[in-house]
Amino acid sequence: AQSVTQPDIHITVSEGASLELRCNYSYGATPYLFWYVQSPGQGLQLLLKYFSGDTLVQGIKGFEAEFKRSQSSFNLRKPSVHWSDAAEYFCAADGEAAGNKLTFGGGTRVLVKP
Amino acid sequence: DVKVTQSSRYLVKRTGEKVFLECVQDMDHENMFWYRQDPGLGLRLIYFSYDVKMKEKGDIPEGYSVSREKKERFSLILESASTNQTSMYLCASSYPGQEIATNEKLFFGSGTQLSVL
Numbered sequence: 001a002q003s004v005t006q007p008d009i010h011i012t013v014s015e016g017a018s019l020e021l022r023c024n025y026s027y028g029a030t031p032y033l034f035w036y037v038q039s040p041g042q043g044l045q046l047l048l049k050y051f052s053g054d055t056l057v058q059g060i061k062g063f064e065a066e067f068k069r070s071q072s073s074f075n076l077r078k079p080s081v082h083w084s085d086a087a088e089y090f091c092a093a094d095g096e097a098a099g100n101k102l103t104f105g106g107g108t109r110v111l112v113k114p
Numbered sequence: 115d116v117k118v119t120q121s122s123r124y125l126v127k128r129t130g131e132k133v134f135l136e137c138v139q140d141m142d143h144e145n146m147f148w149y150r151q152d153p154g155l156g157l158r159l160i161y162f163s164y165d166v167k168m169k170e171k172g173d174i175p176e177g178y179s180v181s182r183e184k185k186e187r188f189s190l191i192l193e194s195a196s197t198n199q200t201s202m203y204l205c206a207s208s209y210p211g212q213e214i215a216t217n218e219k220l221f222f223g224s225g226t227q228l229s230v231l
Contacts, residue, residue: 009154043204043222090156102220104156
């Protein structure tokens with residue numbers, strides 16, 4: 001079945017440490033890929049997106065993501081986490097390969113230790 | 115500034131009640147969506163609409179219906195609320211015309227936390 005999977009439900013990271021959130025997709029072709037962030041009590045905000053071309057994508061708030069076709073992955077990274085990065089992060093897929101509707105992974109909640 | 119407004123932040127209803135969740139966007143977007151968000155399950159699409167009076171079922175439409183009488187307003191209806199519909203409901207909208215992906219720029223409301231007792 002077509003899907004987006006985020007294997008980690010929770011991740012705890014120390015402030016200043018690096019962060020990597022995993023995302024795997026399962027579609028017949030490569031869909032368009034997105035990362036969203038949801039801060040407590042807020043709606044979702046788009047961090048970055050991948051359509052084609054350069055497999056390393058830069059986003060807002062210092063985040064980047066790397067598309068790896070061979071691994072069907074689109075992992076999100078940040079070199080140095082700030083306390084304000086504590087939030088829930090969602091990977092999503094859209095486009096013709098994904099049925100032209102945005103499909104989300106289960107989310108990863110990030111806790112930041114001082 | 116872009117805005118998607120959901121009428122209630124918190125809502126408490128009783129089992130069997132008819133529940134209306136309202137969403138209004140001020141961006142003249144054609145596309146509007148209703149998702150529910152549950153821990154560990156992410157966001158799941160309930161219904162969506164690509165035009166006035168048009169609706170399409172998403173992945174989990176059972177127990178829900180929608181109404182889109184005006185372009186800016188998309189209502190989610192629970193005909194007879196049940197406890198398993200306790201959830202966070204998120205409305206979103208997008209404008210398809212200039213984007214590569216149909217839903218490249220999805221704008222979300224802040225959500226309605228519905229509790230059904």
